[in-house]
Structure formats: C-alpha cells, structure tokens
Amino acid sequence: MKLDKLNRIFNATLNLTGKVGIAGLKMSSIAKEASMATGTLYLYFKNKKELLNALYFKLQKESAPALISEINHLPIEIQLYKMWSLALKRLVENNLRIIFLEQFLISPYVSESSKEMDARFRNYLRDLLDKGKKENQIKDVDSNILISLIIGFLRNFSTYIFKDKEGELSEKSIDESFSLCWEAIKK
Amino acid sequence: MKLDKLNRIFNATLNLTGKVGIAGLKMSSIAKEASMATGTLYLYFKNKKELLNALYFKLQKESAPALISEINHLPIEIQLYKMWSLALKRLVENNLRIIFLEQFLISPYVSESSKEMDARFRNYLRDLLDKGKKENQIKDVDSNILISLIIGFLRNFSTYIFKDKEGELSEKSIDESFSLCWEAIKK
DNA sequence: CAAAGATATGAACATTTATTCATAAATATT
C-alpha cells in the first residue's frame, strides 16, 4: 500500500543519512535499504531533490512542539523539566533527524521554500526564560547565552546517548542532566 | 609558493562546505574558489578523499588541544577558562570548521585514522574533570554529562555568535558564558 | 639569456550515480 512504501523510503533515507551523511546518499542505496528497485523511487518522487525536500517537510511537521500549550501554566522549573525530559527523549529516539535536518539545510538539495528554520523552540525558551527572570527565578544573564547552554547541552548529550549508549536513556540520566542545567541557569 | 596554495585550497574547501555542505563539494568548484585549475588540486592531493582528510587533520591540529601542554599545570578553573576562551574565539572566528568537522565525520570520505582524533578534545576534558573531582572542585556527576554541557554549550553559543552577531565576540560574552559554565559544573 | 626543471592548465577521458523506460508482476474490473 502506498503509504507504507513512502514510509519505507523516508526511513531508509534517514537511516542512511546517519551512516553516510547527505554526501553519501545514493538513490540506489536508498532503494536497497528500503527493499525496492531504484526505479520505484521515481514513482513516488520526481527526483532526488524532491525526495529529500519531502522528507524535510515531513520531519518539520512532526517536530511541532505540541506540548507547549499544555504546560505553560505550570511553574518555570517544572515546565523546563518537562520540556527537557521530552526533548531529550525525542532527540535520542530521533537522533537521525537532527543529522538529516542539519545537513540538509546546507546541502545543494534545499529548495527555497525549505529555508525557513525552526526558530520556534528557541522562541518558546526565550519567553519562558524572560518570565523566569521577572519572577526572580532565573539568572539575570543575556537570554541568548542561556538558550545556547540549554540547546547546546541538550543536543550534545542526546547525540552522546545515541552514539555511545546505543540510545539507552535512563531516568537517572535525564534527572542528572536536567538538574545540572537547572542549577546553571537558576538564580 | 607552495604553502600559500595549500592554504588557498583549504580555505576554499571550508568556505564551500559552509555554503553547500560536503554533499555539494566539487573538485571543480574548490579549484574555482581557490582561483586555480582543477588539475592543480591533484598536484597537492592524490584525490578528493585525501584532500578532505588533510583538511580534517589540519583543523584538528589547530584546535584547542594544541594549547593543552602549555597550561596543564594551572588550577582547574583557570585551565578551563583559558580553554573556553580560546575555543570560543576559534569557533566563532571560523564557524565553518564546525560544519566541516561535523559533516566530514559521517561522510563517505573519512579515513579510519581520522575517526580516532575526534575523541581527543573529549578526552582532554575528561581528564581535567576527573582531576577536578579529586580536588573537590567539580561536581560529582558523570563526566559524560559534564562534557556534553561544556561542548554543547560551546558549540551552540559560537554558532549563535557567528550567525546572529556576525562574529562579534566581546570579552563580556566570553566571561559571562564561561562563568555560567563554571558555576554549572563546580562543586 | 638559453636550457632544464618545476609548476600550472583545462580539455579529454573515466567513473560514478541519477534517471528513464521497455518489460514484468500484481491488482482491480468486467
């Protein structure tokens, strides 16, 4: 059935990007990884560029921070913890996505319409931190620095878990990393 | 003169990687960017793979660990500060390096020996942190978590400065970010 | 300043990889 095959193509592409980067992606290996003939890819996508852009849009759509509206009445620390925990889980689970998204955006395959970046998460964090500063809970430090600490730490740690721990993310790791983060930014 | 041409090749490669990623790197465009004929590249490197690996080694050699031996007698906090300041300056100055290094390491062009060098900075940090823990200066938290905070923060912040501040890195930013980092990890 | 040596050029050639399409297999329709 059609949807199934589309997903097989997308999964194959993601997996391969993790292994050989966008530089190493061949239509033939995508087909092989997805257990189908090379020609079949062209029934679903006009060409390689369209395939990659389609995957990009799919990933973007899925990464919408749906959680935000449900929790933004909670205290800052709790909000941050929930955000941290969820993001870390997602990132580890989907570390391949990060690799794909980062590489794709500076590859020769990006279409113009893809070029909008997700400043969304950053903006959510900024608002949260500003609120925290007003409530005297967060250090009075340039929000951009705080945001870099949070996002940078998050990404680097998730990549480490993904690579060196084979994706095994314990509650202890989540809590330990979060309290490190929280202590760094709290007043 | 020979060295000058080598540098032109390396610079061209870095610049192009920032624009089109490793996926978009063509020998012909490297040559064009470096204002020389395509064939000339092959006087300096046997092939594309060797060119990219040579650049990788050069970047590794130039990065923070070169400093290590000069400072490893100093107190932990000072060592960390010097490392932080240098790394941040270098990363901002040449954010392109990050892009190259990250993409290169999962491209089809990596040679086996390149893979080893990657762990070096991480190992230096690990030793430093272990020493700090013994001296009761650093939090007793899994070093991998601490390392992720440091490296992740560093990279993310440098990218932010590079992109949003057009590379303008003030002493104040360095100090502010470092003390945030230090406070996060110190006991 | 001529000849030898070193370095550089870029069009020609080789290789790799994207894309097409004649043919086959699967599925739906009567």
Added chain:
DNA sequence: AATATTTATGAATAAATGTTCATATCTTTG
C-alpha cells in the same frame, strides 16, 4: 478467468563529477 489498470523492476542511458595528461607557463641555474 480474461482483460484492463496500476504498480514495480532493473538494465540501459544520460548527466554529473572525479581524474589524467599532453601542453603551456613560469622559475631556476649555468
């Protein structure tokens, strides 16, 4: 169950890109 329609295949072809090499241009040396 025969026929039409849709979907899949992978070898053949086209396109893109890496690499070579005969020729040209600089540099050095006697």
